[in-house]
Amino acid sequence: MNSVKLAIIDDHQVVINGLVSMFSATPELDVVLSTTNHQELLEYVTHTPPDVLLMDIQMPQINGIDLCKLVLKKNAGVKIIAFSSFDDSHLVKQVIRNGASGYVLKNADQQTLLQAIKEVTSGQEYLDDSIKKLLLQESLTGQRRSMFEIPLTKREKEILKLVAEEHSNQEIADKLFLSLRTVETHRFNLTQKLGAKNTAALVKEAIKRGLID
Structure with missing residues (x-):
């Protein structure tokens, strides 16, 4: 393998330190960026894109599903490997659909x-x-196995709660001081992440996963 420029993002510094230490003995890899901050990553990718990004899935500010899209929008040539503790088929499909090239467990x-x-x-x-x-x-079985909570942003959780309380999009927009289009986008993203076709299915799936009471 030729020299590969590798970037790493994870919300735990100890994980980053372990990966950097691991790869330091690998001459064909050059860790060009290691960060816990997705804004720093996006800024870096815009100007000096790495060959490969090793990306955590569940982070407090933004989840890997959404971050994957943002990175590739900045530079479509970056190869993204999702790096996660969660072996959920829905999450795997979502992140691959959003452009990731790989999925590896932690x-x-x-x-x-x-x-x-x-x-x-x-x-x-x-x-x-x-x-x-x-x-x-x-x-083979037609059954999906889920072992984790879908990584939602703080705003998505707020909107999901209001959806479950049967508020309309306009009511949610007014309550959260958002535009109607922004609420509609969040609702669409929620249905995608939870694999729901309509509001009833969205709420049912959210309750099933313990995302709402």
Whole structure:
């Protein structure tokens, strides 16, 4: 593998430190950015894009599903590997749909991470073996297994609560001092993340996942 410029974003500095230390002994990798701040990442990608971005999925300010789109909007050439503790098929599909090239669990060893980086830089997609098994099991049984809370932003949680209370989009906009279009965009994103086709299904799925009471 030729020298690869690697960026890392995670909301835990200890995770970043561990990854930087791990990759420091790998001459074919050059960690050009490691950050907990998505704004810093977006600014960096705009001017000096890395070859590969190793990206946490669940962060307090923004989730990886949305961040994936923003990064690729800044520079479509960046290969993104989602790096997550969560083996949920819906999340995997969402982040891949938003442009990620790979999905690796955080319990992966160094060899697995290096293989993922190698494959995405060569233009392929990479999925953790356990994720492949999960997707195969889902395709055979037709049942989705979910083991985590969908990563929602603070604003999305506010809007979801108001939707569950049967407020209209305009009422939500007035309560939160937002434009109607902004509320409509958030509602659309919520239905996408929770895999719901309508408001009733959205609320039902949110209750099922413990996102609302």
